[in-house]
Amino acid sequence: MIDIKRRTRNLHAKYGTSDPFKLAACLNVTVLHLELPQSVKGYCQRLLRRKFIIINAQLEEEEQRFICAHELGHIVLHKGVNHYFVQKETNFVIGKFERQANEFAVKLLAVGERMEHGEQLESFLLRCGVPRDMHAYYL
Template sequence: MDKTLKKLIRQFKTTDPFIISVGLGINIRYADLGDQTRGIYYRKLRRRFIVIHENLDEYWQRFVCAHELGHDRLHPGVSRFWLDEQSFYNVGKFERQANRFAVRLLTADDPIKADETVEELFKRQGVPIELQQFYY
């Protein structure tokens, strides 16, 4: 995973998941996905799509884009739904990997400082606090 992240950041000179996704040819769409789903990654006719719930704030949209980008990079050929809160406690291997990928991508350009907590880092970086368990 770290090699993949370093390669993407070096190639696109950013940690912005929207810029990276578009650069990789992934179509980003927004839609009302209901109460339980924040994002979807899928492939159709050789095209790749990330669909983000349109009612999320900008921080969650950024995280969901990074998470779904993680599915694209780590789990090629597998379309997965990323479910809401209850899935945080019962996520499968793919979901944990995509969460870890997203957290590492979004914090890669500004690592934690010596006198800083993970929560402070996440606030500074605009990463949802609920996902700090995936930082390590």
């Protein structure tokens, strides 16, 4: 079983950041912002031994950050497979790989951050850039 919490902590400790764009650069992953169909938020791809994360340029900056973290999760956890982050309004079933990438993204964005005294978990995760519908992946 994959220990996602440990993977995110190790990345943070090794590179001194939890910023998915900086981590992508450290891991030699090229991040491209392109105009994509509205239903596609982003995807990762390996091509000729190079790794790419493609993010829908039409998304808000905060959402792009989460998508980058999610796709980085696929690259770190699911070597050799290409993945697409599709809006949940489609009929695609969220499988094991998608759940793991969501968990990776949530834990990566929160690693190294501390809850302030009296701060609620929801407020903490929002401050870390975790979308409200992804909060369950923190637990």
